[in-house]
Amino acid sequence: MVGLLEAPHGDLVEVATAALVEGADLAADGDWPAAVPDLHLHVGVGAAEAERWFADLARRAPRDRPRAVMAKSVGAGVRTAARAAGVALVAVHPLARWDSVLPVVHRLLDGSRRQAAAPDLAATDLFDLARIVARDAGGMVSIEDAQSRVLAYSASDASADELRRLSILGRQGPRDYLRALREWGVFDRIRASDEVIDVPAHPELRTERRLVVGIRGQAGVLGSIWLQQGDRPFSPDAEEVLRGAAAIAAHAIARSLAAPSTEAAQVQRLFGAGGGGVDVPSLAAALHLPQTGAAAVIGLAPHGPGSAVPGSSLRLLASALRPDALVTALGERAYVLLPGYTSAAAVTAWTRRLVAEFETRRACVLRAAIALPVPDLGAVAAARTEVDRVLDGAAFPADRVTTLAESRTAVLLGEVLDLVAEHPELRDPRVDALTAHDRDHGANLARSTAVFLAHHGDVRAAATALAVHPNTLRYRVRRAAEVIGVDLTDPADRLLLELQLALRDRTWLSRGR
Numbered sequence: 404m405v406g407l408l409e410a411p412h413g414d415l416v417e418v419a420t421a422a423l424v425e426g427a428d429l430a431a432d433g434d435w436p437a438a439v440p441d442l443h444l445h446v447g448v449g450a451a452e453a454e455r456w457f458a459d460l461a462r463r464a465p466r467d468r469p470r471a472v473m474a475k476s477v478g479a480g481v482r483t484a485a486r487a488a489g490v491a492l493v494a495v496h497p498l499a500r501w502d503s504v505l506p507v508v509h510r511l512l513d514g515s516r517r518q519a520a521a522p523d524l525a526a527t528d529l530f531d532l533a534r535i536v537a538r539d540a541g542g543m544v545s546i547e548d549a550q551s552r553v554l555a556y557s558a559s560d561a562s563a564d565e566l567r568r569l570s571i572l573g574r575q576g577p578r579d580y581l582r583a584l585r586e587w588g589v590f591d592r593i594r595a596s597d598e599v600i601d602v603p604a605h606p607e608l609r610t611e612r613r614l615v616v617g618i619r620g621q622a623g624v625l626g627s628i629w630l631q632q633g634d635r636p637f638s639p640d641a642e643e644v645l646r647g648a649a650a651i652a653a654h655a656i657a658r659s660l661a662a663p664s665t666e667a668a669q670v671q672r673l674f675g676a677g678g679g680g681v682d683v684p685s686l687a688a689a690l691h692l693p694q695t696g697a698a699a700v701i702g703l704a705p706h707g708p709g710s711a712v713p714g715s716s717l718r719l720l721a722s723a724l725r726p727d728a729l730v731t732a733l734g735e736r737a738y739v740l741l742p743g744y745t746s747a748a749a750v751t752a753w754t755r756r757l758v759a760e761f762e763t764r765r766a767c768v769l770r771a772a773i774a775l776p777v778p779d780l781g782a783v784a785a786a787r788t789e790v791d792r793v794l795d796g797a798a799f800p801a802d803r804v805t806t807l808a809e810s811r812t813a814v815l816l817g818e819v820l821d822l823v824a825e826h827p828e829l830r831d832p833r834v835d836a837l838t839a840h841d842r843d844h845g846a847n848l849a850r851s852t853a854v855f856l857a858h859h860g861d862v863r864a865a866a867t868a869l870a871v872h873p874n875t876l877r878y879r880v881r882r883a884a885e886v887i888g889v890d891l892t893d894p895a896d897r898l899l900l901e902l903q904l905a906l907r908d909r910t911w912l913s914r915g916r
Contacts, residue, residue: 404499404507404571408477409485409492416470416491418442419516420691421508422726423501429456439467440691440726442508445474446501450481457484465489473504496572502716503553503573510554513667529555529655536648540641542614542630545570546652549626554656562633564611580608593617594624597649599642604632616645618652625656670731674738675784683781692727692742697776699744700783701754702790704736706768706803712737713767720757736794738787745776747806755804770794773806823906831903833887838907840886848886851879853904856897 407414422440426448445453453476460468461484471491474481485492495504514528533544537557544557545567556571566580583605584590592600593615602613611632618626628648630641638644669689672681687694703712714732721728721739729740744750754771761767772793774786789807823829837849851869855876858865866876880891889896 404496404504405473406494407491408494409482409490411486411489411491412470414491418471419512421505421512423505423722424448424726425724426452429453439469441470443469443472443726444495444501444505444508445472445476448474448476450476450478453481454484457481457488457490460488460490473508475499498569498572498574500573505718505722507555529652532648532651532655533557536628536630536644539638540614540630540644541635541638542632542641543567545629545631546618547626547629548656549624551627554626560633562611564609564631566608566610567631577608577610580605580610583608589615593627597646599645614641614645616642616649618649618656620653620657622657625653628652667731670729671733673729673740673780673783674731674733674787676731676733681781681784683779687780690729692729692780695779696743697745697778698780698783699741699750699773699775700777700786700790701739701741701750702736702772702774702787702794703738703758703769704771704794706770711735712769713761713765716761716765717757720760724753736791738790740777740783747773747775747808750775751804751806755802758802758804768803770803771805773804775806823902830906831899833889834900834903834907837883837887846879846882848879848883849904849907851876852883852900855880856901856904860891 410416418441420440421442421444423446424443425446429445429448429452448456453474468488468490471493472485473493473495475495475497477492477494482492511530514530529546533546533555534557537544543559543563545553546555547553547570551570553570553573559567559571566577569577584602587602589600589602592598594617597617597619599614599616602615604610604612613632614630614637616628617624618628628645630637630645669686673686673690675681684694703717705711712732712735714730714737717737717739718730721730721741725741725743727742731738741750750773754773758769758771761769772790774789777783777786793805793807834849837852841847841849851865851871854868855862855865858868862873862876866873869876884891887900889900891897891900
């Protein structure tokens with residue numbers, strides 16, 4: 404996936420933080436967070452702008468420079484400029500997907516933090532495990548999650564086939580080979596048992612022989628370990644090695660799913676997860692964020708049950724917008740903190756592009772709520788609560804993006820209706836009587852009265868909305884008032900009836916009527 408090209412200060416350079424950087428970020432003079440990330444991943448940055456940026460870095464103090472850069476544009480001019488700036492340069496494979504590179508970087512950094520925090524514990528790093536399995540079983544190893552995304556891998560040699568190269572780079576393998584795996588029942592056998600499966604070579608598709616075993620936990624299949632045969636045969640005990648590795652990997656993956664990384668846990672606390680107070684100064688220092696200064700908080704929820712926001716893709720896009728952006732997932736929802744943003748127009752425009760991209764490229768339909776300006780880090784948890792209120796109850800526009808300010812009325816009205824619904828004694832039995840009358844007589848008095856009240860008593864406008872004659876609407880409203888015994892000229896009666904009819908309509912909608 405990567406290769407070291409330049410290391411002006413040697414290859415033992417400490418890297419603790421990483422961020423995606425786009426060309427627009429390089430052009431933003433001095434617009435950087437208080438602590439510059441140690442590692443920059445240059446996404447879509449051309450050679451000419453990279454050379455100019457490195458030349459500018461050479462004139463800055465060391466504390467204002469990253470320690471290393473990963474990039475795809477790494478020609479001779481870029482290498483020379485990086486060397487002159489004293490920044491290590493790492494080449495990224497041209498076919499590698501950035502949304503595959505970034506998670507690997509974060510997994511490696513987090514594994515390093517855990518080893519530093521608890522060096523006496525047995526090593527469970529998946530990259531170490533892949534290297535050991537490759538050495539003991541004889542071959543090249545890839546460890547994948549339940550969605551066939553590569554989590555870790557061992558070193559490759561010249562005998563690595565196209566399937567291995569593409570999967571490590573974050574790209575799907577040959578479709579014909581994946582079809583063959585399904586026809587051979589390989590995926591079904593991985594899900595059904597803990598046996599080691601021998602997958603034969605496929606000369607027509609230029610794939611080599613493989614052994615694969617499922618990684619199984621209490622909740623089912625957590626992933627799989629693939630061992631590709633290289634220039635020499637597998638070791639005699641290769642199957643035993645794979646079974647043992649699957650058990651170790653199951654513990655590691657289950658632990659990582661149950662307990663988020665140190666940084667992830669800090670971010671979740673910042674957003675108010677887990678309860679209790681937050682030491683904002685310590686958290687700001689740990690996350691390399693300015694403690695004060697306005698920001699924006701965005702909440703995203705899937706449009707419909709049974710799905711979740713793709714966190715890794717969201718983190719990629721948010722980091723591309725702002726290197727110090729923070730992303731966390733809590734349940735099926737995800738939240739973004741954009742430090743330094745106070746313009747509602749700019750944040751709303753970016754969020755609309757984000758929602759549109761998820762729908763067109765990933766078939767994931769989202770709703771988004773924005774709170775801004777958030778005055779400082781201490782107010783992030785409260786902002787998350789506010790966007791949750793919007794996501795819970797607001798009526799969203801066609802583009803499914805709204806701000807807290809735009810939705811205040813809808814949110815408060817929805818919560819008032821929720822409170823009334825929770826207390827049966829606050830329900831007006833006269834509305835139930837009107838509903839029963841409509842059901843028994845095939846009438847439409849309740850709906851007609853609700854539309855009449857929504858149009859502030861404008862008979863012609865309400866009749867147009869209902870597609871009926873004004874005289875028909877006048878009769879229905881008069882008849883409704885007679886059935887339930889209210890005076891629609893009385894402001895209190897009108898207010899109460901409109902609220903109760905709105906509650907009725909919400910209840911009927913929730914029942915699918």
